[in-house]
Amino acid sequence: MSKVTFIEPAGNAVDVDVADGWSLMQAATSNGVDGMEAECSGSCACATCHCYVESHEELLPAPAENELAMLDNVAAERRSNSRLACQIKMSDALDGIVVRLPATQV
Amino acid sequence: MFSFDPYSPAVDADPFPFYKTLRDEHPCFWSPEAEMWVLSRYTDIVTALNDWQTYSSASGNLMTELPNRAGSTLGTSDPPRHDRLRALVQHAFLRRNLEALAEPMRAIAREAVAEIKDAKEFDFIGDFSSKFTVRVLFAALGLPLGDEQTVRDKAVLMVQSDPKTRAKGPEHIDAYNWMREYAAGVIAERRKNPQNDLISHFSMAEIDGDKLDEMEVLLTTTTLIMAGIESLGGFMSMFALNMADFPEARRQLAANPELIADAVEESLRFNTSAQRFRRRLQKDVTLHGQTMKAGDFVCLAYGSGNRDERQFANPDVYDITRKPKGHLGFGGGVHACLGSAIARIAIKIAFEEFFKAIPEFRRVEADLPWMPSSTFRSPLRLVLARP
Ligand code: HEM
Numbered sequence A: 001m002s003k004v005t006f007i008e009p010a011g012n013a014v015d016v017d018v019a020d021g022w023s024l025m026q027a028a029t030s031n032g033v034d035g036m037e038a039e040c041s042g043s044c045a046c047a048t049c050h051c052y053v054e055s056h057e058e059l060l061p062a063p064a065e066n067e068l069a070m071l072d073n074v075a076a077e078r079r080s081n082s083r084l085a086c087q088i089k090m091s092d093a094l095d096g097i098v099v100r101l102p103a104t105q106v
Numbered sequence B: 001m002f003s004f005d006p007y008s009p010a011v012d013a014d015p016f017p018f019y020k021t022l023r024d025e026h027p028c029f030w031s032p033e034a035e036m037w038v039l040s041r042y043t044d045i046v047t048a049l050n051d052w053q054t055y056s057s058a059s060g061n062l063m064t065e066l067p068n069r070a071g072s073t074l075g076t077s078d079p080p081r082h083d084r085l086r087a088l089v090q091h092a093f094l095r096r097n098l099e100a101l102a103e104p105m106r107a108i109a110r111e112a113v114a115e116i117k118d119a120k121e122f123d124f125i126g127d128f129s130s131k132f133t134v135r136v137l138f139a140a141l142g143l144p145l146g147d148e149q150t151v152r153d154k155a156v157l158m159v160q161s162d163p164k165t166r167a168k169g170p171e172h173i174d175a176y177n178w179m180r181e182y183a184a185g186v187i188a189e190r191r192k193n194p195q196n197d198l199i200s201h202f203s204m205a206e207i208d209g210d211k212l213d214e215m216e217v218l219l220t221t222t223t224l225i226m227a228g229i230e231s232l233g234g235f236m237s238m239f240a241l242n243m244a245d246f247p248e249a250r251r252q253l254a255a256n257p258e259l260i261a262d263a264v265e266e267s268l269r270f271n272t273s274a275q276r277f278r279r280r281l282q283k284d285v286t287l288h289g290q291t292m293k294a295g296d297f298v299c300l301a302y303g304s305g306n307r308d309e310r311q312f313a314n315p316d317v318y319d320i321t322r323k324p325k326g327h328l329g330f331g332g333g334v335h336a337c338l339g340s341a342i343a344r345i346a347i348k349i350a351f352e353e354f355f356k357a358i359p360e361f362r363r364v365e366a367d368l369p370w371m372p373s374s375t376f377r378s379p380l381r382l383v384l385a386r387p
């Protein structure tokens, strides 16, 4: 288990414990975090699990080709720290990561 | 002694009491009848879906697999091959690329509703949803009109299994072979005469310069037709059943069609038609005190994870205000349903039109004829009557 802090669109910080190997998307949906849609259930096919990674960025593997292609489709502003939450798997190294959710996903 | 036999008519009719015992008492259960392990808790299923390296789809994902599909389709291959195959077709199924289909879908829905709107009693499946789904899929895939009814009948037959032999019977294999022939004909036609449609693009596509092999083109096309028609039709009949059984919810939707989308999500959770899929272990895994061996098959019971009270409060209550994010109705991870966006759009449009003409109805048969299938669950017939 490691900890993620989600910052919901309204600004609330929500701490969630996640099992290793679960994605940031699953951490959010299974805990009712606001601001996560995840319409395609994690198959990297909808871009509605967009998030801004605010810490630990240097520890994340770079986005794969399919994630980069799908990031072109995000609804909110795409920034340099934009990622798709379904493509980031939790591990001890990411314990304490802070992730901000955008105002809109669709 | 508790047993869980996905081939038994009792499980076809009502798997939920079995699932509860599985979750509470046997969360990692060996079913001798199915010859596989059964995972039934939400978190165990999600963990398996996240780990395709361990839980492989390459030996087939249907509980009772069809010949030669293993390794050659989206649902039956692993990354990286799977991802490249999926990248070729995915584009056509993105929500924003489906907007052009909304108006044709609505016209199809209106036409299908017109045929039943004056009937006192009708079979929702035979008289409405099968006509609607097959025409929508033909429009989406760019299939030539003419054989719709046969294509639909074969698609429904090929996902069934024989409850006695616990395998595909000759009629199911014949239906599958018919569908392959049909797909082969469409592919040949489109290669000769390319159109701007999914099958034309797909049948000419190359992956990294190496052309898709014939088997992949053929079986992926066959699977798209099967998955599209059978899954969409099966789920629509479950949604209609819920609307008949929960009149309060139905009246709210008929009065306020905006609510249809949330009711669809709750139905995908509550009693989805795609109940169970399988994976094959690539290494030993120990879970809840049991050791599952490399090479063993594992059933992921999505329909059970969706009723797990460890994840969903009051899971046996149908509640259209629930917004059950993270449900397993479309599976999850790399193999999550390719058709989820088109299915959501099509169902919403179909029921908007249906409720406009037929806001009040009840079901006629208390006991439904359930399809014999180890993977899917939906009735073969759903007779509805108007007041
Ligand atoms: C409401 C209707 C539908 C439901 C409930 C449904 C359900 C599912 C589920 C649960 C899976 C995961 C299978 C697994 O874990 O092995 C899946 C996969 C798939 N579905 Fe659907 N489906 C529906 C409609 C459609 C439609 C309309 C299409 C095609 C147009 C489609 C095409 C596919 C394909 C190709 C896969 C395999 C994806 C992959 O492995 O990458 N489905 N579906």
Ligand code: FES
Pocket: A025, A038, A039, A040, A041, A042, A043, A044, A045, A046, A047, A048, A049, A070, A084, A085, A086, A087
């Ligand atoms: S959940 Fe759809 S792209 Fe992440």
